[in-house]
Amino acid sequence: MGNLLTPDAYVKNIYGIKPDRLKTNGIKGLILDIDNTLVPTHAPDADNRVIQYIKELQSNGIKAIIVSNAKQHRVERFAMPLGIDYIYKALKPFGKGYREAIRRMNLKPEEVAIIGDQLFTDIVGGNLAGVKTILISPIDPDEPFLLKLKRLAEKPFLKGKTFLDNY
Numbered sequence: 001m002g003n004l005l006t007p008d009a010y011v012k013n014i015y016g017i018k019p020d021r022l023k024t025n026g027i028k029g030l031i032l033d034i035d036n037t038l039v040p041t042h043a044p045d046a047d048n049r050v051i052q053y054i055k056e057l058q059s060n061g062i063k064a065i066i067v068s069n070a071k072q073h074r075v076e077r078f079a080m081p082l083g084i085d086y087i088y089k090a091l092k093p094f095g096k097g098y099r100e101a102i103r104r105m106n107l108k109p110e111e112v113a114i115i116g117d118q119l120f121t122d123i124v125g126g127n128l129a130g131v132k133t134i135l136i137s138p139i140d141p142d143e144p145f146l147l148k149l150k151r152l153a154e155k156p157f158l159k160g161k162t163f164l165d166n167y
Contacts, residue, residue, distance in 0.1 A: 004127045005119055005157050007135040009167045014038065014053060014115055014136060016166045019060035022113065027132060029063040029105040031098065033116035034070065034078050040140035041147075044074075046082055054082050063105045067097045067114070069121065093125030102129070119154045137163050 011017055014037065022030070035041040038050050046054075057064050066079045066086035079086035085104055090097025102112050113132035116122020117139070126133035143151070 004124045006127070007119075007123045007133040008113075009132075009134045010161050010163045011134055011136050011167045012163045012165055013139070015049070016164065017115060017134060017136075018166060019057055019062055021167055022062055023060065025113075025132070026111060027062065027113045028111040029065070029102070029107045029113075030057065031067045031101045031112060031114040031126070031131065032064055033114075033118070033122050034066060034068050034075065036117045036138040036140060036143065037115060037122075037136060039078075041143055042140075044077060046078060051082065054084060063107070065101045065105060067092065067101050092121040093128060095125065095129050098125055098129035098131065102131070118150065119157055120150060134167060135163075 032038060039045075039047060054064055064084045066075055066084060067090045068075045068086070068088055069090055069092050070088060072088045075086045075088035087097045087100055098114070102109055105112065109130035113134055114122055114126035115134045115136060116126070117136050119135060123133045123135050138151075
């Protein structure tokens with residue numbers, strides 16, 4: 001179980017994940033989480049910085065898709081203005097949403113990475129799906145109570161890990 005809980009990289013935030021480095025590592029597609037990865041949990045829409053980041057990925061030939069456990073309305077509202085595909089109620093960490101994302105991007109698992117803020121959903125799911133996994137620090141500590149409990153359970157697995165500024 002240890003390997004399932006180990007991301008390939010620890011990065012402070014998505015903006016430290018550079019398209020040229022992704023391409024150097026053979027990554028042609030990104031699976032992105034929304035809440036506390038791209039925006040704070042309470043933010044309904046992408047901000048200008050997220051919009052620019054998605055455009056930078058696309059201009060570098062990197063596909064992006066949102067895979068979220070959230071309901072359709074939340075995910076659709078977020079993804080549509082970005083012009084990227086999405087999967088809602090993905091049941092992360094189970095593989096169906098990841099496999100569907102890989103299929104929709106028409107890529108091989110080894111050409112895909114997931115970026116997410118949760119060890120037990122994003123990283124475990126990505127490792128089960130055979131994609132590269134990048135764990136980022138959550139954007140906002142103001143989270144629902146149950147998620148705060150999950151963060152406490154993650155702490156022992158993250159002890160001594162350093163989150164890099166760039167990847």
